[in-house]
Amino acid sequence: MTAGGTVVVATKNAGKVREFAHAFGKMGLQVVSMFDYPDLPDIVEDGATFSENARKKAKTVAEALHMMVLADDSGLEVEALGGRPGIYSARYAGESASDALNNAKLLDELALEGAAVQRDTVQGSIPQNDSLLLSKARFVCALALYNPSSGSFVEAEGTVEGFITDTPSGAGGFGYDPLFWLASHGRTMAELSKDEKQAISHRGQALASLLIQLENAQ
Numbered sequence: 001m002t003a004g005g006t007v008v009v010a011t012k013n014a015g016k017v018r019e020f021a022h023a024f025g026k027m028g029l030q031v032v033s034m035f036d037y038p039d040l041p042d043i044v045e046d047g048a049t050f051s052e053n054a055r056k057k058a059k060t061v062a063e064a065l066h067m068m069v070l071a072d073d074s075g076l077e078v079e080a081l082g083g084r085p086g087i088y089s090a091r092y093a094g095e096s097a098s099d100a101l102n103n104a105k106l107l108d109e110l111a112l113e114g115a116a117v118q119r120d121t122v123q124g125s126i127p128q129n130d131s132l133l134l135s136k137a138r139f140v141c142a143l144a145l146y147n148p149s150s151g152s153f154v155e156a157e158g159t160v161e162g163f164i165t166d167t168p169s170g171a172g173g174f175g176y177d178p179l180f181w182l183a184s185h186g187r188t189m190a191e192l193s194k195d196e197k198q199a200i201s202h203r204g205q206a207l208a209s210l211l212i213q214l215e216n217a218q
């Protein structure tokens with residue numbers, strides 16, 4: 001996956017870059033992203049699934065740079081919204097919407113649905129304050145690593161289950177993390193340390209699975 005100890009990740013999401021830099025840094029590898037290659041064309045994410053989009057991002061950038069490239073397509077599936085925003089998570093509140101706008105739209109849509117989770121059905125910790133859990137949800141991450149010399153992909157997927165809370169909390173992570181309550185930890189995803197998030201997150205699990213496949217292929 002590396003050229004001279006460097007992993008190229010086809011992303012323009014600074015939160016993803018931080019998480020990959022943290023994970024690969026522990027392996028002695030550096031991460032570069034599309035921020036380091038400003039002349040790359042924008043990629044239209046028109047796939048029907050997370051993995052189609054991840055493959056498109058990896059292949060487009062790998063063919064432009066003539067290097068092996070890793071890509072991540074991920075998102076939030078909310079049960080009370082029939083799985084939305086799913087593959088549209090980044091642009092839920094509009095093209096290039098901020099995390100704050102996407103989070104506000106998520107709470108608005110759940111309020112419109114009148115969504116609520118019965119506290120006594122939750123296995124694990126519920127919020128100690130009077131904040132509400134609105135719906136079950138899960139994060140999904142598809143990773144694709146493309147090798148332009150062989151024209152082949154290595155792929156992996158990871159998921160993590162939680163609940164959407166009506167009260168954002170925590171300053172870590174990015175995106176929907178402040179609204180994603182983990183009954184396993186009694187905290188939101190944004191309240192976890194980088195190591196804690198990597199250990200349980202959709203991205204951390206997908207990466208672990210990808211690394212196992214790469215080891216087994218050697």
Ligand SMILES: O=P(O)(O)OP(=O)(O)OP(=O)(O)OC[C@H]1O[C@@H](n2cnc3c(O)ncnc32)[C@H](O)[C@@H]1O
Nearest residue numbers: 011012013072073074075076089090174175176177
């Ligand atoms: O396509 P790239 O350039 O990688 O960056 P992006 O932000 O557009 O990324 P995606 O297309 O994969 O959309 C994923 C969105 O899902 C959300 N998301 C993904 N992983 C997340 C995580 O670990 N924590 C919180 N939100 C996450 C967040 O809103 C992302 O913008």
Ligand SMILES: [Mg+2]
Nearest residue numbers: 013045073090
């Ligand atoms: Mg995107």
